[in-house]
Amino acid sequence: MNSTMKHWMKVGLAAxxxxxxxxxxxxxxxxxxxxxxxxxxxxxxxxxxxxGGAFVSVSPTQEEVEKAKKAREKAEKQAAKEKEKAxxxxxKEKEKAxxEKEKEEKKKDKDKEQDAExxxxxxxxxxxxxxxxxDGDGEAPKEETIVEPSEEYTYTYEAVPAAAMERYAxxxxxxxxxxxxxxxxxxxxxxxxxxxxxxxxxxxxKNGAExxxxxxxxxxxAEGVHTITVRCPEGQMKDGVSAxxxxxxxQEVMTLVEMMDYVRTLKPSALGLEGESMSExxxxxxxxxxxxxxxxxRHVNIYREDAxxxxxxxxxAYLVGINKVYRLDEVERTVERVL
Numbered sequence: 365m366n367s368t369m370k371h372w373m374k375v376g377l378a379a380x381x382x383x384x385x386x387x388x389x390x391x392x393x394x395x396x397x398x399x400x401x402x403x404x405x406x407x408x409x410x411x412x413x414x415x416g417g418a419f420v421s422v423s424p425t426q427e428e429v430e431k432a433k434k435a436r437e438k439a440e441k442q443a444a445k446e447k448e449k450a451x452x453x454x455x456k457e458k459e460k461a462x463x464e465k466e467k468e469e470k471k472k473d474k475d476k477e478q479d480a481e482x483x484x485x486x487x488x489x490x491x492x493x494x495x496x497x498x499d500g501d502g503e504a505p506k507e508e509t510i511v512e513p514s515e516e517y518t519y520t521y522e523a524v525p526a527a528a529m530e531r532y533a534x535x536x537x538x539x540x541x542x543x544x545x546x547x548x549x550x551x552x553x554x555x556x557x558x559x560x561x562x563x564x565x566x567x568x569x570k571n572g573a574e575x576x577x578x579x580x581x582x583x584x585x586a587e588g589v590h591t592i593t594v595r596c597p598e599g600q601m602k603d604g605v606s607a608x609x610x611x612x613x614x615q616e617v618m619t620l621v622e623m624m625d626y627v628r629t630l631k632p633s634a635l636g637l638e639g640e641s642m643s644e645x646x647x648x649x650x651x652x653x654x655x656x657x658x659x660x661x662r663h664v665n666i667y668r669e670d671a672x673x674x675x676x677x678x679x680x681a682y683l684v685g686i687n688k689v690y691r692l693d694e695v696e697r698t699v700e701r702v703l
Contacts, residue, residue: 404579521589526594549602567580581594618685647665
């Protein structure tokens with residue numbers, strides 16, 4: 365899992381746990397995920413009492429949304445007043461300029477008449493023509509389109525079973541919902557991630573109701589907590605496959621299951637680890653197909669249980685290719701071949 369995804373997962377989990385601990389869990393489960401004209405079925409529709417899984421909270425709450433809307437409406441009214449005030453001021457300045465121009469034109473005409481009187485004794489009547497009004501109708505300034513930040517909601521769940529996630533994946537990608545599982549670059553995925561891992565993520569997206577917008581449902585899970593972030597950023601869906609998937613089509617690539625089976629057969633020492641068997645470690649696959657020296661690899665994180673605390677401790681990350689294994693430094697984003 366890349367550092368960006370880990371960062372957002374931590375943010376989401378922190379928000380969800382905070383809401384749960386501070387009593388926001390009283391929110392009612394949503395009947396749908398809704399932003400403007402966009403809507404989608406919620407995860408709640410795939411949870412059952414027999415399997416477990418429960419909705420905890422939503423942020424922002426309905427009260428916060430209403431408060432934000434009122435603040436936005438107030439700001440819009442204030443902006444309208446300021447615009448009207450500016451337009452009145454501009455109109456006054458325009459009228460003042462026109463009067464000055466008319467006065468100047470009259471003065472010029474009067475000077476012409478005086479010159480004519482000096483040159484001729486005959487005085488022509490009606491030569492003081494009316495002052496020209498000029499065009500004065502300059503092009504109206506174009507109004508700027510104000511793009512407001514997209515709404516974003518975070519729904520928190522706990523103890524969601526993998527079976528419910530699989531049902532939700534099937535439901536959300538059905539024709540009546542129209543979502544597609546995509547990567548971070550919004551390119552469709554060739555396959556869904558495994559939902560029975562201790563931590564992971566998946567993004568569903570489709571074109572939004574408004575032009576040049578996306579309706580995105582981003583799901584992340586870790587430590588028994590699922591956070592679902594729903595938002596509508598600007599952008600469009602992309603066609604085709606990602607660079608890693610294009611490479612997969614051109615060469616032999618291990619599946620996630622094959623990669624896991626292969627790593628389990630290795631001696632820990634081959635990976636620079638302690639112990640006699642890889643059964644002493646927990647292997648967590650990460651969705652994606654990173655390229656190393658032009659070769660498609662699979663990503664796996666390795667954990668080991670701490671006997672004193674009973675928790676899993678992260679040991680290292682590896683990228684596994686055909687007969688090649690690299691240790692990944694996720695902070696420096698560098699790799700070192702170990703096998």
